[in-house]
Amino acid sequence: MSFTIKQVRYFVSVAELGSVTRAAHELSISQSAVTEAIKELEWRLGVKLFERRRRGLEATHHGHVFMRHAKAILSEISNAESTLSETATETPGTLNIGVTSLTAGYVLSDILSRFKRAWPGIEVTAIEDNGEYLEHLLVGGELDVAVMVVSNLRNSQALHSEILTVSPYRLWLPVGHRLCNFDSIELEDLAEERQIILDVDEMQAQALKLMSVFPNRPRIAFKTRSVEAVRSLVASGAGVALLPDLVYRPWSLDGDRIESRDVSGSLPVVQFGLVWRRGATVPRSTRAFLAVAQAQHTPRNR
Template sequence: MMSLRQIRYFIAIAETGSVSAAASTVFISQSTLTMALRQLEDELGVELFVRHAKGMELTHSGHQFLRQAHLIMSAVDNAKRSLQQSTDDIVGELNIGVTSLVAGYYLADLLSRFQRIYHKVKIRVVEDEREYIEHLLVSGELDVAVLMLSNLEHRSALNTEVLTYSRYHIWLPPEHQLLEEESLSMDLILKEPQILLSTDGMEQRIRDIWQDTCAMPDIAMKSNSVEAVRSLVSAGMGVAVMPDMTYRPWSVEGDRVEAKRILDVSKTLDIGLAWRRGGIRNLLVDHLLEVARESMSKPSLLNQ
């Protein structure tokens, strides 16, 4: 039967990328750790890692199980915390980085939940471009960051945890002819003028989706502002491929925006936390992770 010890060992391997480093982290022998992992894989009936000369790499099943493993350990830690200690004893400073697009949709809720529990912890937030936030993480100037994980450059130097997946939808003005279609393909969508969101690496993300088709889109306008994209779509200036985390049905002017699922787009925008791999970690990061796991996996306004 699966045990909490096996789950803890699995997380250690996933975070360090090797059995030897994980064994040092959890203070057991490599052989014991290897046996525990083999037993866990046998119990689950899947391979969690691909073994290679440079270490251990998570399989697709491994990534799926890592998320569940974190949720399990978070629930256990929360149960212990509620029985053993008050959060009044937890003090310190937590330096958090965030990118502009993510800040507008996730940060306020996450930090308000964290501060309600850990009200004696001082929080400092740095908002900047992803490249600079990554630099601050790797250099140790930030403890943790909330950002899009889909296009990280220094992934090998960072531990990451996906907290939510945002699918892509097409935004349309009310009464647009495409709203009458039962399902929409990219070929059909790209016949319309496109409004392109260009902030926080989104332009390249959307262009990658476009490239999966043979059509050449007509870009009517580009904007760094989600609200500008929303207003332009509602005014009938074009349509926009957008992650569903940004959707709400009304523009600033009060005009309606409709959204429909795109039939042949399976890519998602992965939102989560990143922190430096190796070295001494600010223990407050673990508390933020616990709160994030509980608060950030919320259903979208759109059908998944």
């Protein structure tokens, strides 16, 4: 059996007051209870904690060493008690979330459903807008947190971000496409393919990065702001698409099958994550949301 918190408290009181009598008076217990607790503690630790002097008790070398640990233990206990007490008395609070159109359905929805189950009393409001405007609202304190692409933050000095998931690009193809039978697909194999581009705000910078890795300028058939439109166009044979694997689904709205394949080469990746303001006190509701989001992912700070 290890030592108890009560023994630690008694030890600290005796060490600070230099007397069992004074410690007993301070703790409002009997001197014998203090004496027995100190003896038991010394036996558990296997060292002598006090030397008797003319004016009372003085901590030994081992006593001084243990004193540092004892105070740290009691401090942690006090912090835990305070935190739990504050949590129990705090009002549920509110949470203002920002989200981009792409992350609304593919990242936020799952996090939000788990958050509402864990914290049903917190009132949540969400606003969907482009990344630049969400950053503006975060810096101004009008949003608590945003779920968005964090690969290319504009205000990285004012904002803290945490990556939740990294999604590589994959090639979307209609059933029966010639590339479906390739053992390995290279970027050069896409040179003559008509590309369908997802042109939503948070993907524009990513699309430029993607286009830059092609040996020659790719043939662009369509640009659209709708992921569902990309699915339908690919499934109908209007072209192929390179998109983050996170948004891949094997069927279009019309029920047509869409194939997905890896492409060899140095393709960029898209980082989806959480963003909040640097240097600000993080409210309890925001801390709770971050904890729920982090629980399902392995976060990386930036």
